[in-house]
Amino acid sequence: MxxxxxxxxxxxxxxxxxxxxxxxxxxxxxxxxxxxxxxxxxxxxxxxxxxxxxxxxxxxxxxxxxxxxxxxxxxxxxxxxxxxxxxxxxxxxxxxxxxxxxxxxxxxxCYLEGHQRIKFADPVAVRSKRLFRKQHGFEGTEGLTELQKEIYRFILEEGGATPEKISNLFKLTLQETRNQLAILRHCELLKWRKMGEEMYMVPFDS
Ligand SMILES: [Zn+2]
CATH class of the missing domain: 1.10.10.10 (Winged helix-like DNA-binding domain superfamily/Winged helix DNA-binding domain)
Known part of the structure; x- marks a missing residue:
């Protein structure tokens, strides 16, 4: 030692x-x-x-x-x-x-690696998603599914939430939750933040 x-x-x-x-x-x-x-x-x-x-x-x-x-x-x-x-x-x-x-x-x-199927901060994915949204004239939550909008609104109100909490509240599996969060991350509506020993999704501009 x-x-x-x-x-x-x-x-x-x-x-x-x-x-x-x-x-x-x-x-x-x-x-x-x-x-x-x-x-x-x-x-x-x-x-x-x-x-x-x-x-x-x-x-x-x-x-x-x-x-x-x-x-x-x-x-x-x-x-x-x-x-x-x-x-x-x-x-x-x-x-x-x-x-x-x-x-x-x-x-x-390693935490993030183990908890995501889609790479959250993948710049190509972020760019293509943004480009798609831009081409279609989407702003903010436009072009998102109702579920994605609800999750986004919830996180805005709460200031942040763990994937586990979202998964419980919205009755989604953890993998589904992570995929939904990945999309919101790609749209630059949300981002990760470590609080204490846990990872939270927080509003992108917070
Ligand atoms: Zn590591």
Whole structure:
């Protein structure tokens, strides 16, 4: 465990280390956390052994992510920067930018890649869709289906929504939802925005 990010000198955490960090984040109180809580949590949620947890906490301490406070408790230092490796493409990403997908940490690109059949930001598709709409004199939501208009209006009113929410509300499968959203993205009516750990569709000019 001695990987250091080449450019930034920030520690690069692997999957198990991220799991332990997640457990610590959930168990970290204002007075710090107890390692026995982390061991219990990491074992139940991720099947990590006691010695692995000790080893990883030691690694986090080595990089100052975990410190011992005045009360003698371990606590997480939220100001220390770290990187994680995308479990899908292996790219290094800042620790505050990864997305959790079924317990795995992945980068935004892989998240989008995995969630779309149509490439959302494909410039050719955007251009051809816009050209088609222009040739037909379409403005704004003109030329869209009723469903697409409704989804668009909903997102305008809400300021943003996840594909999952749209899918539930409009009783569409997630794939159908993504295809509808892709069309709205191609028309430059909507765009993606990461909020917290989730991707939202938001109005294009927001
Ligand atoms: Zn990736």
């Amino acid at each position: 001695s990987r250091i990010s080449g450019t930034s000198m920030k520690p690069v955490l692997d999957e198990e280390e991220i799991w332990v960090l997640e457990c610590i984040k959930e168990a970290n109180l204002d007075r710090g956390f107890h390692i026995r809580d982390i061991i219990k949590k990491a074992k139940t949620e991720y099947g990590l052994s006691r010695s692995t947890v000790y080893e990883i906490v030691g690694y986090l301490e080595f990089h100052d992510l975990v410190k011992t406070n005045k009360l003698g408790n371990r606590e997480l230092d939220p100001n220390i920067q770290y990187c994680v490796t995308c479990t899908s493409c292996g790219k290094e990403i800042p620790g505050n930018e990864y997305i959790k997908e079924s317990g795995r940490a992945i980068c935004e690109d």
